[in-house]
Amino acid sequence: MDISKAERKQIENEMIFRRLNEKVGDDLGALDAMHIEDGNLHLIRDELLMLRFKCECSDENCDARIPLELNKYQKIHEDRDTFIVIVNHQVDPIEKVISVEDHYNIVKKNNSTAEPGSTLNQTSIDNS
Numbered sequence: 001m002d003i004s005k006a007e008r009k010q011i012e013n014e015m016i017f018r019r020l021n022e023k024v025g026d027d028l029g030a031l032d033a034m035h036i037e038d039g040n041l042h043l044i045r046d047e048l049l050m051l052r053f054k055c056e057c058s059d060e061n062c063d064a065r066i067p068l069e070l071n072k073y074q075k076i077h078e079d080r081d082t083f084i085v086i087v088n089h090q091v092d093p094i095e096k097v098i099s100v101e102d103h104y105n106i107v108k109k110n111n112s113t114a115e116p117g118s119t120l121n122q123t124s125i126d127n128s
């Protein structure tokens, strides 16, 4: 199934946001390495450090933040098709919610693979 230009753009936006978030994690890792080198072990970040990640939804103007521990963020993103978005920021045609957390949703891309429509979900549509 082909995705529209608009949907392609939305997916690209999400990937850009995710890259920004991942860079934060990478930079912190580099900072840790520096502290170890300098013998400043007390400056190494807490594993449970709470960061405010950018919402990874497809709206390029979205400025929402999701407070999340870095190690949890990295765990979620071990799957390259998963993103974190603020509740209701998911876009139905391009992704589906696979997990609902306290203040954000974990979504998975529908169109990231070439598989032809094998993963369509059968959820009922609520038009109310």
Ligand SMILES: [Zn+2]
Pocket: 055, 056, 057, 058, 059, 062, 063, 064, 085, 086, 089
């Ligand atoms: Zn958003």
